[in-house]
Amino acid sequence: MHNPEYQSVSTVPDPDNVTGQTVVALIGNPNTGKSTVFNGLTGLKQKTANYPGVTVERHTGTIDVGGRPVTLVDLPGTYALSAQSPDEMVAIDVLLGHVESLDRPKAILAVADATNLRRNLFLVTQLAELEIPIVLAVNMVDLAKKKGITTDCAQLAQALGIQIVPIVASSRGGLEPLIEALATAIHGRPPKRTILLPEVHAAAEELWHKLDTAGRHLTPYEVERALIDAHGAAERRFELIAGEPVFAEFQDLRTRLSTGSSLAAMEAKARYDLIDRLLENVETRSEPKMTFGDHLDRVTNRPVISVLLFVLVMATVFQAVFSWATPLMDLIDGTAGYLNDIITDTLPDGALTSLLTDGVIAGVGSVVIFLPQILILFAFIIFLEDSGYMPRVAFMADRMMRSVGLSGQSFIPMLSSYACAVPGIMATRVIPERRDRIATMLAAPLMTCSARLPVYALLISAFVPERYFLSGLLNLQGLVLLGLYLLGILGGIFTALLLKKTALNGPTPTFLIELPPYRLPNFRSVLIKLLAKAKIFLTRAGTVIFTVAVLIWSLAYFPRPQPILDDYDNRRSVAEASLQGDVLDRRLAEIEQLETSALLEQSLLGRTGRFVTPVFAPLGWDWKISTAVIAGFPAREVVIAILGTIYAVGDAENNENALVNRLRSARHPDGSIVFTLPVVVGLLIFYAFCLQCVATIAVLYRETNGWRWPLFAWTYMTALGYAGAWIAYRIGS
Ligand SMILES: Nc1nc2c(ncn2[C@@H]2O[C@H](COP(=O)(O)OP(=O)(O)OP(=O)(O)O)[C@@H](O)[C@H]2O)c(=O)[nH]1
Numbered sequence: 230m231h232n233p234e235y236q237s238v239s240t241v242p243d244p245d246n247v248t249g250q251t252v253v254a255l256i257g258n259p260n261t262g263k264s265t266v267f268n269g270l271t272g273l274k275q276k277t278a279n280y281p282g283v284t285v286e287r288h289t290g291t292i293d294v295g296g297r298p299v300t301l302v303d304l305p306g307t308y309a310l311s312a313q314s315p316d317e318m319v320a321i322d323v324l325l326g327h328v329e330s331l332d333r334p335k336a337i338l339a340v341a342d343a344t345n346l347r348r349n350l351f352l353v354t355q356l357a358e359l360e361i362p363i364v365l366a367v368n369m370v371d372l373a374k375k376k377g378i379t380t381d382c383a384q385l386a387q388a389l390g391i392q393i394v395p396i397v398a399s400s401r402g403g404l405e406p407l408i409e410a411l412a413t414a415i416h417g418r419p420p421k422r423t424i425l426l427p428e429v430h431a432a433a434e435e436l437w438h439k440l441d442t443a444g445r446h447l448t449p450y451e452v453e454r455a456l457i458d459a460h461g462a463a464e465r466r467f468e469l470i471a472g473e474p475v476f477a478e479f480q481d482l483r484t485r486l487s488t489g490s491s492l493a494a495m496e497a498k499a500r501y502d503l504i505d506r507l508l509e510n511v512e513t514r515s516e517p518k519m520t521f522g523d524h525l526d527r528v529t530n531r532p533v534i535s536v537l538l539f540v541l542v543m544a545t546v547f548q549a550v551f552s553w554a555t556p557l558m559d560l561i562d563g564t565a566g567y568l569n570d571i572i573t574d575t576l577p578d579g580a581l582t583s584l585l586t587d588g589v590i591a592g593v594g595s596v597v598i599f600l601p602q603i604l605i606l607f608a609f610i611i612f613l614e615d616s617g618y619m620p621r622v623a624f625m626a627d628r629m630m631r632s633v634g635l636s637g638q639s640f641i642p643m644l645s646s647y648a649c650a651v652p653g654i655m656a657t658r659v660i661p662e663r664r665d666r667i668a669t670m671l672a673a674p675l676m677t678c679s680a681r682l683p684v685y686a687l688l689i690s691a692f693v694p695e696r697y698f699l700s701g702l703l704n705l706q707g708l709v710l711l712g713l714y715l716l717g718i719l720g721g722i723f724t725a726l727l728l729k730k731t732a733l734n735g736p737t738p739t740f741l742i743e744l745p746p747y748r749l750p751n752f753r754s755v756l757i758k759l760l761a762k763a764k765i766f767l768t769r770a771g772t773v774i775f776t777v778a779v780l781i782w783s784l785a786y787f788p789r790p791q792p793i794l795d796d797y798d799n800r801r802s803v804a805e806a807s808l809q810g811d812v813l814d815r816r817l818a819e820i821e822q823l824e825t826s827a828l829l830e831q832s833l834l835g836r837t838g839r840f841v842t843p844v845f846a847p848l849g850w851d852w853k854i855s856t857a858v859i860a861g862f863p864a865r866e867v868v869i870a871i872l873g874t875i876y877a878v879g880d881a882e883n884n885e886n887a888l889v890n891r892l893r894s895a896r897h898p899d900g901s902i903v904f905t906l907p908v909v910v911g912l913l914i915f916y917a918f919c920l921q922c923v924a925t926i927a928v929l930y931r932e933t934n935g936w937r938w939p940l941f942a943w944t945y946m947t948a949l950g951y952a953g954a955w956i957a958y959r960i961g962s
Pocket residue numbers: 257258259260261262263264265266276277278279280281282283284285304305306307368369370371372396397398399400615
């Protein structure tokens with residue numbers, strides 16, 4: 230079939246081939262399975278989930294196409310080539326060859342959702358204007374089949390002048406033919422271009438010619454997109470390159486060309502007319518049936534029910550974190566204790582034994598023990614992401630977010646921050662307006678990330694009694710944890726409100742999100758993602774936390790001055806000469822404990838600790854807590870390893886392995902309890918607010934292009950944490 234609207238146009242000047250790689254760009258609407266295709270082809274593990282906006286930056290991988298290496302670039306999803314938000318800009322920049330280290334793609338691998346082909350073809354027909362060969366992967370044919378949708382791919386391919394391969398990316402179906410199609414496309418010809426708005430096209434060519442002779446280089450295509458997409462990235466680029474006088478002329482031209490409606494609207498209408506004609510004989514759809522998911526949506530999208538459901542889901546997560554993890558945690562604790570016993574039984578008393586037990590086992594072990602809880606949290610997060618629940622929560626939260634000057638679009642980044650603020654901050658790239666983006670970025674680190682979980686869990690299991698309500702359905706520890714998460718949310722919302730009312734004042738953004746269908750997450754892929762999380766956690770424990778534990782141990786163990794050792798040896802001799810039996814044993818244990826404390830007090834760590842203690846004295850913290858908090862600055866969960874080591878070195882009776890018990894029995898030199906209720910509450914509040922995470926600071930720096938916001942965030946959050954802890958301590962005592 231030859232479409233009369235196709236006409237040949239002159240080719241774009243050959244893009245500069247800087248690195249000699251063969252690049253293929255993977256692009257398509259959001260949530261169509263691009264990253265799933267990418268992972269399937271490259272064997273890598275980029276994040277995939279069932280909501281739009283999962284991928285926000287480009288990721289590259291290498292695939293073998295016909296015996297030659299090809300660089301495949303996974304891109305953020307976009308509905309059209311009129312980029313508005315930073316993530317969409319990434320996609321356009323790659324396609325146009327504006328990325329320094331990456332050649333312009335030799336071919337485009339477009340991914341479309343078979344259940345929604347009409348809307349997906351909007352982008353595909355735009356891509357067909359880029360003068361790059363295209364292979365279209367029509368994905369999710371399994372779902373289309375279930376819905377009674379059939380597509381005649383061969384006929385559509387002929388009409389569009391591109392190759393089309395039907396695939397099921399999630400089960401790797403059709404990936405082989407896809408690679409074969411790519412092999413042909415890389416050396417093939419681009420599809421013929423359809424001119425949808427001939428007048429705009431002609432005007433753009435003319436303007437381009439003028440600019441080009443004036444030595445300002447853009448492509449005719451870029452000029453055309455700049456004309457059509459008002460306020461888009463292409464327009465900004467045009468303004469930058471063309472300069473002020475030409476830009477004014479350009480705006481006049483746009484006004485003249487717009488007949489009744491905007492150029493973008495004219496383009497959309499012409500494009501959808503074209504697509505409807507294309508699809509007329511290609512796609513057949515049976516009568517739409519209400520699916521289970523549709524029924525679920527009817528119920529769960531009601532305002533009151535959706536809020537109740539969300540609270541229920543959250544409450545379940547926190548109950549699960551505490552009650553399901555216990556057996557596994559006991560197992561890890563038991564193993565650590567067993568290792569400890571073996572070492573103390575086989576090695577002589579001394580530095581090596583202390584390093585292994587007090588440094589490595591107590592330090593790394595006190596962090597590793599939280600693995601089960603972290604995995605339960607992640608299992609829930611992955612389940613929520615893959616099921617399609619995330620965007621629905623964002624939709625529900627839209628109204629609440631509006632009251633603080635943001636919108637539901639800020640909610641997914643904030644929810645992602647439950648795992649970690651770093652991907653959460655990255656996820657703000659879907660937000661077009663810079664003000665809203667920054668306000669969300671600064672709220673994100675206040676959400677309770679998974680590194681806070683061990684800190685909370687340690688203090689909660691040490692100091693919150695294990696009490697059950699409603700015949701075992703609710704437990705107090707889970708409720709306290711839920712409260713801390715709510716505190717984080719409140720902190721985040723307050724921060725966003727504060728910023729949107731002051732430095733980042735601006736209109737409330739509008740929020741549009743496509744609700745993907747509910748899907749039952751694939752057990753295998755959830756498991757794979759979970760194992761990846763476990764690996765990350767354990768690698769960290771084996772590297773960063775191990776190093777910190779050994780370092781802190783040596784600071785806490787050395788030096789060991791002879792006079793102190795001699796002094797306590799003397800006391801031992803005196804006791805042995807004058808006492809007997811049980812009394813002697815008790816006296817010896819007491820001397821041992823006093824000696825250990827004395828040694829710790831004058832160790833390098835103890836001496837440094839005394840410097841920082843005054844800073845935290847108003848919060849009721851002793852030098853051990855203060856030192857641990859300061860040394861835990863680079864990553865908050867490290868504080869546990871440090872406490873683990875300090876208390877192990879400072880504990881003469883090595884039989885008490887669990888850090889929880891050591892914290893419970895910690896005493897000041899005058900015999901009073903260290904972890905009183907006001908101190909514990911203060912610590913919890915401090916950790917809810919403070920920004921103890923170098924990775925977050927680094928990503929804030931990168932995403933805001935400067936030190937201003939990361940410095941502000943650190944100061945602001947630390948001040949908030951300190952003030953909160955101080956108030957708790959004051960009120961409590
Ligand atoms: N049933 C079915 N599900 C699929 C298929 N391909 C991908 N999915 C699921 O669709 C969801 C979206 O997949 P992603 O690969 O994250 O989509 P994406 O296009 O990269 O999304 P963005 O990065 O947000 O633009 C995931 O939950 C996948 O498991 C398929 O062929 N069939």
